[in-house]
Amino acid sequence: MKAYNEQAKNFIFYINNSSLPHDTVDLHGLYVEEAVDILRGRLAYIRQEGLWVIVGRGNHSAGQARLGPAVARFCRGVGVRVGKGVEEGRLYLH
Numbered sequence: 001m002k003a004y005n006e007q008a009k010n011f012i013f014y015i016n017n018s019s020l021p022h023d024t025v026d027l028h029g030l031y032v033e034e035a036v037d038i039l040r041g042r043l044a045y046i047r048q049e050g051l052w053v054i055v056g057r058g059n060h061s062a063g064q065a066r067l068g069p070a071v072a073r074f075c076r077g078v079g080v081r082v083g084k085g086v087e088e089g090r091l092y093l094h
Helices: 002-017 032-040 043-049 067-078
Strands: 024-026 051-054 082-084 090-093
Touching: 002 024, 032 043, 032 067, 043 051, 067 082, 067 090
Parallel strands: 024 051
Antiparallel strands: 051 090, 082 090
């Protein structure tokens, strides 16, 4: 089951990100733990260059956004600043 979940995560991430610029990642559609794992692997880049992160607006989370708040908590915990995006559903990490 773990292997299938990993395949699904990688597929969703690839589909959502294949045409985005290098300074942007789209994490919506992933579970919170999967999204945090991806960010953990990009911490050096985030600290050096900054990164736009698409987290979605929480429309599919039964009225309570989960991904955006979890990303913000993770970032605060590792000393990464979180700025609000130009539009809702997107954060700038630096």
